[in-house]
Amino acid sequence: MPKKAMESLTESMFYVLMALMRRPMCGIEAVRFVSDKTAGRISIGPATLYTVLAKFESEGYIEETEVEGRKRTYRITEKGRGAYRAELRRLETMAEDARTEELFYEKR
Amino acid sequence: MKSGKRGAVRLIPCADYDIEGLQSYFEDMAMTGLHLKKDGIFAHFAAFERGEPREARYRMDVKEKRSPIMDGDNGRPTDEQIELCSELGWEYVDSIGAFHIFRTYDAAAPELNTDAALQSIAARRIVRSQIESVLVLCFWLLIYPVLKLDGLLLPTMFTVGTDVMLLAFIIDIWWIVGSIARLVYLSRIKKRLEAGESIVRRVKRSSVRYIAPRIAFAVLATVTVCLFIARWSEADSGRIPLEEYAGELPFATIADIVPGEYERLGFPMTDGIQTRSDILAPVVIDFRECAAVTVSGGKAFSGGLLIDYYETVSPRLARAAAEELLLNARLKRHYTPIELADTGADMQAAYYDEVHMPTVILQKGNRVIKATLYQTGEYTISMDEWAGKLLG
Incomplete structure (x- = not known):
């Protein structure tokens, strides 16, 4: 567990950014996107969702584009895209490290 | 406790920080047909509506600090929070202490919190604020009075009354210990969340174990205040030429x-x-x-x-x-x-x-x-x- 949330993204944070990378969305659309994308493996609870959105908004990763009644639509900012890509690279590096380690075990 | 055909009012049998105790209590009540009324909590009493006994999930969610999308007033969640929850099957019922209470009757609704790591950040915040509370209490109830005594503990005891001073000291310690117990509980919750555990364990709290010490505290505090007032008026009128x-x-x-x-x-x-x-x-x-x-x-x-x-x-x-x-x-x-x-x-x-x-x-x-x-x-x-x- 990182000391601060933004040192690395949790799974749900990463997927919410992924959803917003596609297009501006409201919270509930992001939840549906994540559920579809992960074939139901990851479901995001409402409290988790608004915590993520609040955190992202205060960090400047997302910004509000539209308010319709109680529904708010968000879009990802450049800073948010940067955070998403940095996390993606981190995950890829981890996966690559794990793959090379697998090869090492297979050769033994 | 008041109980009728349309509902009932009960003293909540656990502390306002006891997340699992509160969740379990409201769920048990729902199984008996008593469902927590919207905005039904007042001064640690809960008002229930009578209905069909049903399985319900109650969840406590830490109140967020104010931020651009968390600008709810009077400690309530924002409209957006309520809307998001409602779209995913959860309704906001009321708030207690540092928590909002949400409920769902939908077994298919996702958990309210699905990211223990994120929840642990909120838990860390309330643990930090609880540490501050304990320190503030220790200062005002122990350190400040000792400093104000200017080294005159015994003469003050003789003048104010040893009994009053001892009772006040017991109340202070009781208060501080209560605050430390809250800190210990919240720290445990934080550790469990950091370890990736969820906090939805069913627990059974005894209302006697919750209520008895509080009644004892209230009696002790009342006796102390009365004695103190009596001594104060005695000090005011006791001097004679x-x-x-x-x-x-x-x-x-x-x-x-x-x-x-x-x-x-x-x-x-x-x-x-x-x-x-x-x-x-x-x-x-x-x-x-x-x-x-x-x-x-x-x-x-x-x-x-x-x-x-x-x-x-x-x-x-x-x-x-x-x-x-x-x-x-x-x-x-x-x-x-x-x-x-x-x-x-x-x-x-x-x-x-x-x-x-x-x-x-x-x-x-x-x-x-x-x-x-x-x-x-x-x-x-x-x-x-x-x-x-x-x-x-």
């Missing part, structure tokens, strides 16, 4: 110190006596005298005698009280010690106090006296002489 006092005094007064033609100068501020009795100090006297004495040869003594006198249950206690009185004097800015001839006391000290008044502290057996004699006439008496006469 010296001429109305008929009892024997266990120390020397101006008439004993300066023999001659005595005339009392009865100024209300400087003349009077108040006696008290305490468990540890059965005789406590606050004595103020202002007088003029014409001594042989026609010279006039004029001055005032201020005395704090304690007769304690043991010489050791008297010694400790005398040392505290001296410590208090030494803590003052203009404390200047004075040499004093042997008065026959077990412990003696003399000094000029902050307004340059000659003062002595004597302890003899179980008696302690702190006396200040100021002299303004042409006839004066040396400190060695008047101090030696004080305790006889």
